[in-house]
């Protein structure tokens with residue numbers, strides 16, 4: 195959101211997603227219609243904005259955390275890019291090959307409408323083309339790390355079931371949330387509110403060898419909810435969890451990679467997109483400097499030197515969270531009625547509460563990046579701050595994010 199603020203689109207993006215007064219809480223349940231066992235409270239957009247001038251000591255930023263689906267955000271970014279002079283967007287075109295020599299990067303792309311294949315030459319090229327990146331492959335760069343972790347949950351093939359279900363809000367006791375976790379011996383699931391009005395995506399693990407299907411979607415909704423309510427499945431899709439991968443290099447010569455082309459996460463803690471936007475912000479000004487002629491010969495190399503360690507840092511953080519949920523042992527009495535069940539849920543809920551805090555309240559991950567070993571950063575004597583995902587200490591050492599401080603008008 196800070197990067198979007200600089201581009202001038204933060205305000206518009208902040209209007210997208212959940213309604214103004216919708217609390218983006220994370221709640222944990224045995225089944226959605228039964229017991230709520232833990233809840234991480236988080237301020238709504240309205241409250242977060244109203245309080246931002248008071249100065250949040252844990253998240254000191256003019257742009258408080260915002261939750262919005264990419265499908266809402268991408269059109270705003272596209273429209274913004276199209277409004278910039280000198281930017282030529284070829285939406286839907288497909289790059290078929292890319293190469294380079296000492297004078298330029300060269301790529302061939304096809305117009306899906308006419309079938310025409312065009313050649314483009316550029317001083318530099320950046321592949322932001324996702325996990326199956328053609329650009330990364332053309333450069334011969336491999337991912338390093340862990341490629342396919344096997345877990346009971348969040349490790350292997352997953353199904354996303356997209357549902358229209360305003361009545362879901364009526365079956366869940368305990369109030370609205372943004373992420374609803376269901377944890378019972380029959381099925382784990384995460385139901386995520388898309389628009390705060392009745393559209394949700396339910397993520398569940400597929401059994402080994404199974405393919406996504408409507409039937410599995412219906413079964414998952416029944417087992418995670420434990421109660422009847424009217425709903426309609428809009429669609430199902432598969433994705434894979436269990437990646438902790440970072441590209442060995444973030445580019446070669448005149449061609450670079452960024453975003454999922456350079457790293458792949460299990461989406462616990464929501465780091466993939468954030469890390470991707472940060473890559474683009476880091477590379478963007480360096481490419482501009484190179485094109486305008488003031489960057490010097492070594493500036494572009496600092497993109498990999500600065501961002502690759504962050505790729506490892508952030509993917510490992512996400513992995514540590516997924517490990518907890520994927521390997522958790524469920525207490526026997528979790529769904530029992532009576533005092534024994536109540537005590538079991540209270541004890542388990544306490545563990546989940548701590549974990550929710552670990553997963554979602556991580557300002558150090560977002561603000562604590564510190565490029566102290568970069569060749570364009572001068573070293574300062576003395577120890578730097580400890581890199582702690584859960585605590586961000588504002589500091590003004592070279593290579594760190596400049597601390598935020600409101601100054602008075604004028």
Ligand SMILES: Cc1cc2nc3c(=O)[nH]c(=O)nc-3n(C[C@H](O)[C@H](O)[C@H](O)COP(=O)(O)OP(=O)(O)OC[C@H]3O[C@@H](n4cnc5c(N)ncnc54)[C@H](O)[C@@H]3O)c2cc1C
Pocket residue numbers: 264287288289290322323324325327328433452453454455461463464465466467468469470
């Ligand atoms: C279930 C799930 C939940 C997630 N939740 C979060 C979250 O809460 N927070 C978070 O920060 N991240 C989250 N992520 C991760 C996030 O979605 C990705 O990190 C992010 O989308 C990466 O953006 P990208 O632009 O690098 O790649 P992509 O979004 O994959 O975009 C790549 C684009 O390149 C295009 N492309 C590919 N090949 C070509 C070609 N040859 N020619 C032209 N175009 C091409 C594709 O069509 C696509 O549009 C989640 C991921 C999943 C799967």
